[in-house]
Amino acid sequence: xxxxxxxxxxxxxxxxxxxxxxxxxxxxxxxxxxxxxxxxxxxxxxxxxxxxxxxxxxxxxxxxxxxxxxxxxxxxxxxxxxxxxxxxxxxxxxxxxxxxxxxxxxxxxxxxxxxxxxxxxxxxxxxxxxxxxxxx
Numbered sequence: 001x002x003x004x005x006x007x008x009x010x011x012x013x014x015x016x017x018x019x020x021x022x023x024x025x026x027x028x029x030x031x032x033x034x035x036x037x038x039x040x041x042x043x044x045x046x047x048x049x050x051x052x053x054x055x056x057x058x059x060x061x062x063x064x065x066x067x068x069x070x071x072x073x074x075x076x077x078x079x080x081x082x083x084x085x086x087x088x089x090x091x092x093x094x095x096x097x098x099x100x101x102x103x104x105x106x107x108x109x110x111x112x113x114x115x116x117x118x119x120x121x122x123x124x125x126x127x128x129x130x131x132x133x134x135x136x
Contacts, residue, residue, distance in 0.1 A: 014097035039081030
């Protein structure tokens with residue numbers, strides 16, 4: 001079983017792109033397992049991971065493709081939390097979302113993605129921007 005941690009944020013299109021990259025990797029649903037991880041910098045009593053639109057879009061796609069997943073969240077610095085989860089489950093890879101930037105900025109990633117790339121001791125998959133329509 002190939003285990004992937006999907007580092008998700010609130011950007012819906014980026015999250016869809018990440019989900020599609022993982023779906024494209026799966027030879028069949030029983031070869032892959034995904035842990036969807038989100039670190040809330042400030043988690044209020046009403047903040048629920050399942051309430052995020054980005055999470056709803058991703059889990060809908062995984063359900064449609066019968067890809068097993070679990071949800072993990074915590075009030076924590078996001079990059080550190082994602083790496084902690086990857087270590088805990090001995091993930092094979094971490095999937096982060098890329099951003100569209102200026103030509104000069106293309107060598108840079110968002111601060112969370114960049115920190116994961118620099119600090120993770122496992123493969124990091126960078127998913128590009130989503131260009132399709134929601135509901136695809």
